[in-house]
Amino acid sequence: MMRAYSKHLKLRDAKHEVIFPGVCLKIPGRFYYRxxxxxxMRERQDVLTDRHAATDxxxxxxxxxxxxxxxxxxxREEDEYRKISRRLMFMASQGFDTQVPSFDP
Structure with missing residues (x-):
């Protein structure tokens, strides 16, 4: 149904499909941020007028x-608790109020 609707919209790139929220559920993963x-920028006022400085x-x-x-x-590839199943197994064995280990930066 989704492929047919994608073709109906006549998307420019045939590789993209319309995905409706809630139809394709994804198991939650970990968020990685740093x-x-x-x-x-206080000392970088030159970027407002100098194109070379802005490019740099x-x-x-x-x-x-x-x-x-x-x-x-x-x-993320090294994280042994990346999958929710591993995190749930850890929490079941250590207690559900225990923090699952993460990597040290």
């Missing part, structure tokens, strides 16, 4: 974000 070092700042921010995402993806 905050990078703050970037002080953009490149710096982009590389920082890509590094953090890469780090978190690696840590």
């Amino acid at each position: 905050f990078g070092k703050p970037i002080l 700042l953009y490149t710096h921010i982009k590389s920082e974000v890509q590094g953090i995402i890469s780090y978190l993806l690696d840590k």
